[in-house]
Amino acid sequence: MTLTRTLTNVGKARETYRSSVSGLPGMKVTVSPASVTLAPGTSATVTITLRRGSAPWDRYVTGSITWQGKAHSARIPVAARPWGISARPYADDGEEFARMTNGAFGMVQPGFTGSLVGRSTGYTPMRRTSYSMPAGVYGGVFDPSATGVKKVDFTVPANTAGIVVEANTADPNTNLDLYLYKGDTLIYSSDRFWTSAEQAYKFLPEPGRYTAYVFAQYPGGPVVDFELGHAIIGRNATYSGATLTLPSTSERGQGFNFTLKPNKPLAEGDFWAYTEYRTNGTVVPGNLVYTQQSSWQ
Structure with missing residues (x-):
């Protein structure tokens, strides 16, 4: 992402301001020009470019950019979120958006353009205890x-x-x-x-x-009877096999559908899997995917 900001010298003397970046772990931040010299009352436009380096996908990182002069400084806060599989960080109810999906009709809205391959862990059952x-x-x-x-x-x-x-x-x-x-x-x-x-x-x-x-x-x-189920899905685990079907290329902002179908019939109950994508050599975390097997199916 590239954006611009205008700096104005509101002091009474000519001053040189040099930029510096703090925070924003994993982001590559470029400020151009890196320094500006301004007479009193004059302004300059600077260009700020943010690129993902090792920052996590679909997570916010925060920091600031400061222009420091001899007598004065100006600081702006910055929040950045590399867009992986959803342009929206949260749904309307405040929950993380697009992470939970049905394996029969999953959807991804990528923030990247390029080749696309994916993998899954396969399905692991939810363990239930009374x-x-x-x-x-x-x-x-x-x-x-x-x-x-x-x-x-x-x-x-x-x-x-x-x-x-x-x-x-x-x-x-x-x-x-x-x-x-x-x-x-x-x-x-x-x-x-x-x-x-x-x-x-x-x-x-x-x-x-x-x-x-x-x-x-x-x-x-006076007594409450209930069931508690849980599934812990390992990122690199291998569970019951499933076939992930998705397009071979992606385009930024263009959503696509995928399916994750079990390779063989599963036992009765709920099952969870993890999907992950790769584009141009870069790994992008995907979805938690579920499927359900009922006794009448």
């Missing part, structure tokens, strides 16, 4: 240590593409909420609607210990 817990206060407020909250820990290894956690109950009178933490930091909350089918996820999570809290905000009885 739990029971005593009910807490009806209509209470979430407290990790309160009655009516079940705590389940997960270890997420390095180089994990994503973690997906789901909670559900067959009791129509129970409303569950789901919270995903890493240590004391809230990663994701699924608590906005009256539903007992909650889902929390994290794309490219940091390794470490994660905790899922299932909270029975409105218990249907």
Whole structure:
């Protein structure tokens, strides 16, 4: 991306301003000209060029550019997000956009033009465990240590593409909420609607210990029965084989559809996979992809 800014000397003396960049890890930043000399009241236009170096795709990095003179300085903050598979960083509900998709009709809107190849991990099943817990206060407020909250820990290894956690109950009178933490930091909350089918996820999570809290905000009885499922998808793992179908080239801003179909019938349940793309030798993280196998299919 190339943009321009205008610098004006509002002082009373001629001054030379030299540019410097701080922050913006992984971005290649060029300021031209690198320095300007301005008489009082005069202006100059500078060109700023931002290129991705090793910065992560689809993530913001921040920093600043400063023009330093002998007596004065001017600083502008800069935020940059290399566009990988979605022009939008977040959906209307504030969740990360385009990361979760169905393997039957996935979609990508690339920020790059060039050759395109992809790979997938294949599908790994979501592991489900049944739990029971005593009910807490009806209509209470979430407290990790309160009655009516079940705590389940997960270890997420390095180089994990994503973690997906789901909670559900067959009791129509129970409303569950789901919270995903890493240590004391809230990663994701699924608590906005009256539903007992909650889902929390994290794309490219940091390794470490994660905790899922299932909270029975409105218990249907003295004991709450529910299921908690989780899938931890390794970025370089190899699971049950699947075929990724996508075009051979991409054009910036032009969305394309892809499919990720299992190579053989899967067992009953929910399955997750990770897709990744490569263009002109550059790797671009893709999607967390799911498929579902029902007993009637």
